[in-house]
Amino acid sequence: MKMNIKPAFRYQFDVFFKGSAITFLVIMAAIAALMVTSIYISADTTTISFTGYGITAVIFLFIMGIVNIRSDLRLCLQYGVSRRTSFVSEILAVLSVSAILAAAGELLTGIAQAFSAGNSQFLIADLYQLIYVGPDAVSLSFGQHILSMLLNTSLTFCACLFGMFFSLMFWRLNKVWTVVAAISIPVLINVVPILLSRLGINLILLINWIGASPFNFVLFFLLLAALFGAVNWLLLRRANIKEAK
Amino acid sequence: MPIEIKNITKDFGDTRALDHVTLTLGDNQIYGLLGNNGAGKTTLLSILTGRQCPTEGTITMDGEPIENNDAALGKAFLVAEQNMFPDDMNVKRAFKAAALFYPQFDREYADKLAEKFGLKTKKKIKSLSTGYASIFRLILGLSVNTPYLFFDEPVLGLDAQHRDMFYRILLEKYAECPCTVVISTHLIAEAANLIEHAVIIRNGKILKDCPREELTADAYSVSGPAGLVDKFIAGKHVLSFNILGGLKTACVQGPCDTLPEGLELSAINLQDYFISLMEEEDRK
Amino acid sequence: MTFQEERPIFLQIAEQLEEGILSGAYPEESQVPSITEYSVTYKINPATALKGISLLVDAGLLFKKRGLGMFVATGAKEKLKSQRRDLFYHNYIEKLVREARNLDLTAPELTAMIERGFQDADRN
Numbered sequence: 022m023k024m025n026i027k028p029a030f031r032y033q034f035d036v037f038f039k040g041s042a043i044t045f046l047v048i049m050a051a052i053a054a055l056m057v058t059s060i061y062i063s064a065d066t067t068t069i070s071f072t073g074y075g076i077t078a079v080i081f082l083f084i085m086g087i088v089n090i091r092s093d094l095r096l097c098l099q100y101g102v103s104r105r106t107s108f109v110s111e112i113l114a115v116l117s118v119s120a121i122l123a124a125a126g127e128l129l130t131g132i133a134q135a136f137s138a139g140n141s142q143f144l145i146a147d148l149y150q151l152i153y154v155g156p157d158a159v160s161l162s163f164g165q166h167i168l169s170m171l172l173n174t175s176l177t178f179c180a181c182l183f184g185m186f187f188s189l190m191f192w193r194l195n196k197v198w199t200v201v202a203a204i205s206i207p208v209l210i211n212v213v214p215i216l217l218s219r220l221g222i223n224l225i226l227l228i229n230w231i232g233a234s235p236f237n238f239v240l241f242f243l244l245l246a247a248l249f250g251a252v253n254w255l256l257l258r259r260a261n262i263k264e265a266k
Numbered sequence: 267m268p269i270e271i272k273n274i275t276k277d278f279g280d281t282r283a284l285d286h287v288t289l290t291l292g293d294n295q296i297y298g299l300l301g302n303n304g305a306g307k308t309t310l311l312s313i314l315t316g317r318q319c320p321t322e323g324t325i326t327m328d329g330e331p332i333e334n335n336d337a338a339l340g341k342a343f344l345v346a347e348q349n350m351f352p353d354d355m356n357v358k359r360a361f362k363a364a365a366l367f368y369p370q371f372d373r374e375y376a377d378k379l380a381e382k383f384g385l386k387t388k389k390k391i392k393s394l395s396t397g398y399a400s401i402f403r404l405i406l407g408l409s410v411n412t413p414y415l416f417f418d419e420p421v422l423g424l425d426a427q428h429r430d431m432f433y434r435i436l437l438e439k440y441a442e443c444p445c446t447v448v449i450s451t452h453l454i455a456e457a458a459n460l461i462e463h464a465v466i467i468r469n470g471k472i473l474k475d476c477p478r479e480e481l482t483a484d485a486y487s488v489s490g491p492a493g494l495v496d497k498f499i500a501g502k503h504v505l506s507f508n509i510l511g512g513l514k515t516a517c518v519q520g521p522c523d524t525l526p527e528g529l530e531l532s533a534i535n536l537q538d539y540f541i542s543l544m545e546e547e548d549r550k
Numbered sequence: 551m552t553f554q555e556e557r558p559i560f561l562q563i564a565e566q567l568e569e570g571i572l573s574g575a576y577p578e579e580s581q582v583p584s585i586t587e588y589s590v591t592y593k594i595n596p597a598t599a600l601k602g603i604s605l606l607v608d609a610g611l612l613f614k615k616r617g618l619g620m621f622v623a624t625g626a627k628e629k630l631k632s633q634r635r636d637l638f639y640h641n642y643i644e645k646l647v648r649e650a651r652n653l654d655l656t657a658p659e660l661t662a663m664i665e666r667g668f669q670d671a672d673r674n
Contacts, residue, residue, distance in 0.1 A: 025336035264348035
């Protein structure tokens, strides 16, 4: 059945993009401020480093995932678009914005690295560089930038779908189960790794595998995103959609 | 492209909100979905527009199920009490978004109506009063130009002047651009002259589904001395009656033979007929 | 015009139009209100208004000009008058004669009363 994705996508992309643009500008301002500050501090004592672009994008998209999934669904239903189309276009919108944000981050990092080439007091790097290249590298090659962008995209995308999962899960649960879920999260975080190691599944192996190559990283988080996506769809496909409380 | 509703049942836990509802909507008429509060009107409209999923039954438009069907869902617009817009959205942006989703959306007309009703388009939807939130949704419904337009209790919260304006604007629009309108309401008297086809729903079941005139065509009210009335109505289908002193009035459904002396006959309006019907159902 | 609940609305609309034609409020060849105008003014379904107007169209009192609307037919007034005259006999004269008989009034006495009625009306 043909889906009328275009209006839903345009609307949702707009929502995510506007929010992300503001975040981007704030980060850009922060980096600029740090770069300027680094010029005025003494050479041997301190270094200012900024490695937070990726993490900031992840946290921001995670929150946007929580905030927007239900309100976008409501609007799409009011405006005659099915929940399946709303969900699919939401995924596409989030993926697009994650990629754009990641690309913009590479651009920003690249320019900042170029500007601070001679300045040993200022260091800017992002996740990919930290994990796979090393914090000392002053700048990345184009190919490395691409990998970094892919890495950030997959992580941000996954974080957003995780945020949606949170929102949808608490929406579908009744009061009792909401409390159970809220309590069980910290419990699970602590208990699951122990359980897994008891079962002979060594999480360290997984972590090493991810650390071995950026492609593994991207694959892992895309698979995780797909998992969240599937669960999210199951949560909302027969939900009763009413106004926000 | 009629909408075929077949055996729609909706359960909320132990409560059955809709019970094997079967109905056809179409033909560019104004339908009245009439029933008391809790009869299932809102549930039915929610299911028709994809906001809720039925427990059983199917709904098709042009032979295709409406579930996850954008072509079908895009043809029906629901004006209901629920606010489905984001907290930070104002009326202007809602109109702009509507133009995105509905190619036939008439922005000029919407702005004109907003002015007529005194709706400030810069205001956030969430901050509108109950009356103006209703007006906002009514204006949307009147401007999207979809083949199906559903109103769920459209005039609740509207003052008398705005109610009047809404009915007139709706009729003007309907007369100029025919579409299928469904007005779901418990305000029977107000709906009486607007609707062509009546669907009466009670406890999730359809009681009547026929042209509006048929409802009251063979129903009448007879009054007079209690004894005479009782003699006359014996064996007839009596919907309701009331007694004041020695005077009895009965609402009867069926053909009317010649009236004996001393009894008075009058036609029955839709609201009285509806109430009588509900009373009869209560007695069952 | 408020609608009396007893009589179907479309009939009331038809009658109101007939009165207008007879009284000259809607002269021949002039346009009568459109379905939309009736619908909006009286808050009724357009189909109801159409039903009332159709009665007059079927009786040859109104005709439709494509793209313009409904107009009063030539000779509508006369047609109505003769229709009404037939009804007048049935609605008024028959009842009048019956009542006169009840009161033992003869035909000449009744005629004299009628003539007096015209004179009184002319004086006022």
